Amino acid sequence: MQPTTEETQQHAAHGAHHEELGFWRKYIFSTDHKVIGIQYGLTGLLFLFFGFCLMMLMRWQIAYPGKPMPVVGEFLQKLLGDEMVNKGVMLPDLYNAFGAMHGTIMVFLAIVPVAFAAFGNFVVPLQIGAPDMAFPRVNMASYQAYFLGGVVMFFSFFIPGGAAKSGWTSYSPLATLADMGHHPNGQTFWILGMVLLITSSLLGAVNFIATIIQLRAKGMTWMRLPFFVWAQFVTAFLLLLAFPPLEAAAILQLMDNVAGTSFFLPTGLAAPGTTTPLPISGGGSPLLWQHLFWFLGHPEVYVLILPAMGIVCEIIANNTRKPIWGYKSLVYSVLCIGFLSFIVWAHHMYLTGMGTKIATFFQTTTMIISIPSVIILTCFFISLWGGSIRFTVPMLFALAFLPMFGIGGLTGLPLGFNFTDLHLHDTYYVIAHFHYVVAPGTIFGLFAGIYYWYPKATGRLMNEFWGKVHFWTSLIFMNLIFQPMFAQGMAGLGRRMYDGGVTYAGADDPAAGLVGVPQWVFGMNRHISWAAWMLGLAQIPFIINFFLSMKKGQKVTSDNPWGATTLEWQTPTPPPHGNFDRPIEVHRGPYEYSVPGHDGDFTPQTEPEQR
Amino acid sequence: MDIPYVVQPREDTGLFNAKVGIWLFLASEVMLFGALFSSYILLRVGSINWLYGEAKDLNVWLGTANTAVLITSSITMVMAWASLKLNEFGKFKAYMGATILLGLVFMVIKAFEYNAKFHHGHFPAAHTFYAIYFTLTGLHALHVLGGMVVNSFYWGPGSKMWKTDPVRFTNRVEIGGLFWHFVDLVWIFLFPVLYLL
Numbered sequence: 001m002q003p004t005t006e007e008t009q010q011h012a013a014h015g016a017h018h019e020e021l022g023f024w025r026k027y028i029f030s031t032d033h034k035v036i037g038i039q040y041g042l043t044g045l046l047f048l049f050f051g052f053c054l055m056m057l058m059r060w061q062i063a064y065p066g067k068p069m070p071v072v073g074e075f076l077q078k079l080l081g082d083e084m085v086n087k088g089v090m091l092p093d094l095y096n097a098f099g100a101m102h103g104t105i106m107v108f109l110a111i112v113p114v115a116f117a118a119f120g121n122f123v124v125p126l127q128i129g130a131p132d133m134a135f136p137r138v139n140m141a142s143y144q145a146y147f148l149g150g151v152v153m154f155f156s157f158f159i160p161g162g163a164a165k166s167g168w169t170s171y172s173p174l175a176t177l178a179d180m181g182h183h184p185n186g187q188t189f190w191i192l193g194m195v196l197l198i199t200s201s202l203l204g205a206v207n208f209i210a211t212i213i214q215l216r217a218k219g220m221t222w223m224r225l226p227f228f229v230w231a232q233f234v235t236a237f238l239l240l241l242a243f244p245p246l247e248a249a250a251i252l253q254l255m256d257n258v259a260g261t262s263f264f265l266p267t268g269l270a271a272p273g274t275t276t277p278l279p280i281s282g283g284g285s286p287l288l289w290q291h292l293f294w295f296l297g298h299p300e301v302y303v304l305i306l307p308a309m310g311i312v313c314e315i316i317a318n319n320t321r322k323p324i325w326g327y328k329s330l331v332y333s334v335l336c337i338g339f340l341s342f343i344v345w346a347h348h349m350y351l352t353g354m355g356t357k358i359a360t361f362f363q364t365t366t367m368i369i370s371i372p373s374v375i376i377l378t379c380f381f382i383s384l385w386g387g388s389i390r391f392t393v394p395m396l397f398a399l400a401f402l403p404m405f406g407i408g409g410l411t412g413l414p415l416g417f418n419f420t421d422l423h424l425h426d427t428y429y430v431i432a433h434f435h436y437v438v439a440p441g442t443i444f445g446l447f448a449g450i451y452y453w454y455p456k457a458t459g460r461l462m463n464e465f466w467g468k469v470h471f472w473t474s475l476i477f478m479n480l481i482f483q484p485m486f487a488q489g490m491a492g493l494g495r496r497m498y499d500g501g502v503t504y505a506g507a508d509d510p511a512a513g514l515v516g517v518p519q520w521v522f523g524m525n526r527h528i529s530w531a532a533w534m535l536g537l538a539q540i541p542f543i544i545n546f547f548l549s550m551k552k553g554q555k556v557t558s559d560n561p562w563g564a565t566t567l568e569w570q571t572p573t574p575p576p577h578g579n580f581d582r583p584i585e586v587h588r589g590p591y592e593y594s595v596p597g598h599d600g601d602f603t604p605q606t607e608p609e610q611r
Numbered sequence: 612m613d614i615p616y617v618v619q620p621r622e623d624t625g626l627f628n629a630k631v632g633i634w635l636f637l638a639s640e641v642m643l644f645g646a647l648f649s650s651y652i653l654l655r656v657g658s659i660n661w662l663y664g665e666a667k668d669l670n671v672w673l674g675t676a677n678t679a680v681l682i683t684s685s686i687t688m689v690m691a692w693a694s695l696k697l698n699e700f701g702k703f704k705a706y707m708g709a710t711i712l713l714g715l716v717f718m719v720i721k722a723f724e725y726n727a728k729f730h731h732g733h734f735p736a737a738h739t740f741y742a743i744y745f746t747l748t749g750l751h752a753l754h755v756l757g758g759m760v761v762n763s764f765y766w767g768p769g770s771k772m773w774k775t776d777p778v779r780f781t782n783r784v785e786i787g788g789l790f791w792h793f794v795d796l797v798w799i800f801l802f803p804v805l806y807l808l
Contacts, residue, residue: 134628210631245646260736283739
């Protein structure tokens, strides 16, 4: 049938309005929140894999100390030089650099960008019924600053002296003394990289909060916001207010490293390997760095976990086909966590000699903050009760999140009490604790989110069978890695040890009352390493599934394949620039599943009240 | 769909988007300078050889002059915004020009002070007091510079918007003004803390 003149004119007008953007404007320098979200997601996942690779290499040195690394040893030696790798053996400097950069990359370049920036950018404007973020160009600048920060961090591996070596916490004076022979050194690059990343998160946080305050669709009142939006809202405030003190600390440490000041360098500090005092003015305070660092560091923990809780909440509501139990409790709990997370930071510092009275204060606040966390987890568990649960891949990951985060959270209590922390501090127990929160906790939440929103972004579903393979193998190996670490830590194995603690194996001396690390701990080192490499293999189905499903995945037949209530499923698939093809008005809360008297088992938020 | 509330305020919040944005940004700035001021306090109370009074070798009169300069520039900044509200573009140009010039005067005086310190050997590495002095005033000077760049944009090429979208342009000047007042306020804390106490 020939189009009528009117139709042709309409098409022409339509075309003129939505002019096609070129490749660069559309995919690289895009101001569209969805494209920026995907940019953040892909870059973040790349860094996630890169950070994991660093750890897989370190696990070789821990399991088989002093043995040449198979396959990659010689290549790394050519790439990074003889100072870092000798005859295929990872040297202490490289081990320290990998350790510091594993933490830095995982926290600042992988988890936060994916959990906050990627999911937040893609989902939040859709869920509140907004056409875009409040400041699209600021949004683009945020991604670019993040990308540059990532480039600076990555290239620091290849400068003379290698990347930063003083842990992700970069404690002074170690951070200033670690590599004094090189200028600029890895630590300087680390600081510059961090300043870029902080800038990025500042721009992102301002944008998120402004968007959520200003751009909610008509009828989208605060108590109708999906919990995911609340989680992102609080996360944005944490980033906004907690990161600047680290920026201040970074500026001060930069002055120490470059301008020769002594902000964190005490009087009488000796040069490395000597007893001669350094020619510095002195009078600085190493504790000051730790306070400034952990003032960011602890809220940052909640930056890592809250978005994952938000994702899990959406998926649980959707797959139990009933309302989330205790929506208001969830909202108030997340607000409490946001506030309390600013006054718990020094529980990382019980062993610094800051004083027992201060330790008692922070021990108390730390115990208090566990209450809202438990409320959130309990609400999720009760939500499962009596639901007709659909065990889809996203739901499997969301369900696994609950016990995994539970283990991570409960094992944190002995670390929060200062007297039990004396024994456990700086051991593998700590590593196991926070990895249970972040790895099988947050990362499972992120996987759940990827499997859940993938059809909205691409119009195709990811393969279910390979998704389940990915889930079960990841779940098993995650636990095989981190569960034994609790035992290792309680047996006294310190973290950050280059040879996996072997130095301390033969220290048994009953006469002197000395007990060395028992032998079974080193056997566990090898088991854990093998589990870590298997976990690496277990990600292959995911990687292939992720890319192959874009072209070959099963096409979705509706814009709302999961039968969900929230607004992001009311858009065309994938959502065009501007998101909604009709004005949005919200009439009800976010989780109206199986409401008695309604048709079907879900009622979208846009559905008007029936009279 | 276009992004709403870019120019006109949203009814329930009473704010346009950029105003929410700038206040949030200023909140993070408070945390940045707050952390540095806290560091100053910790370093000072923990020090056994802090510099007081004459020993600091700071020129209180130049500091006072700079305080007056910045406060005046805050006033001209408000007048620039008010002129736009009263639809007097010529006056806006004059007041905004004055704001930028006063910023420049501040920077020149600061440069003379820095120069004098360097001549007397008071480098950041010499003493933790000078370390925090240069860090705080240096970071503040960067903020002044940033404000001057933005104000110059409003005064020069950015002012074309007055013809096409006067309300939005007035909003922009207001946003820039909020930042400028904040930078002024930081100095009002810096001056007594560094020069007088």
